[in-house]
Amino acid sequence: MVWALLFVYLTGASGVSSVIAILDSAKLSINSDIGDKARRTELLALVSDAEKTTKQYVKTGEKTTKELIDLGERHDARSAEYQAVAERMRADAEAYQDRTVSHLFALKGKMTREEWTRAFPAEKAKPEQK
């Protein structure tokens, strides 16, 4: 179990929590900033599509974690068995990243620069510690 969890921690669904945070910010901002109901509905539907993609990816990650737990418990597990799971994790991650980028750009294509900037304000640089 420990090995599987560390494996997932180090190489699993990286970036998912950031994407969830980005989508949550988008929803909040769209709800408060977009007065036109039809546009608001359209934009929220795009966010919802992106959320579905993320949920699906997380679900796939759960299955992979179970496979890794089974492998981790077996002393006779072979490198090729790990490699097969790793290859699938890589392919899943790349597909998820591509789809997430497409969702974000579909959303950006429907929002003005000002709306986007209000939804995702640039983070202020932290002052240097002396």
Place this chain on the structure above:
Amino acid sequence: MSISSRMIACIGGLCMVLLVLPAGCSHKPKPSTIEVAKRTLDEVRAAVRDEIKDPAKAAEAVGLVDQFEQLVNEGNGARMAHEAVLRSLNANYDATEEDFKTLFREFNAKKNSRQDRIIKILMKARALTTDEEWKALAKVKSHALEGAVRAEQGM
């Protein structure tokens, strides 16, 4: 009740709140996933020393746990840096799809290399242990790590 006695009651109430608040807020913050991972690796090290009978093999296995910890440090740093750039790119209206793809490509390449190194460590650890020892090591409690990893992966 006169105004002054109401004021005294209010001030008294406020003092009570101020006295209670720090106690209520003094709970320790939840440890981060990397802290939990490091504590778990400490437990694995202890289990290795207890369970692997051959001292030379036990020392070698502890070395593998050290390498794992090195990967945990590297992976955590890489993830934090990646997420910061991801947020910053997303905040930039002029960022292109290619900018995102480049960011992911670079991150994936390093992550995949770590993945290969983890597999090598796990296979070396198996070669150092007997079936019985491996099963004993697998018994290290990992509830805290499971909770932390699941929360971080959005599970």
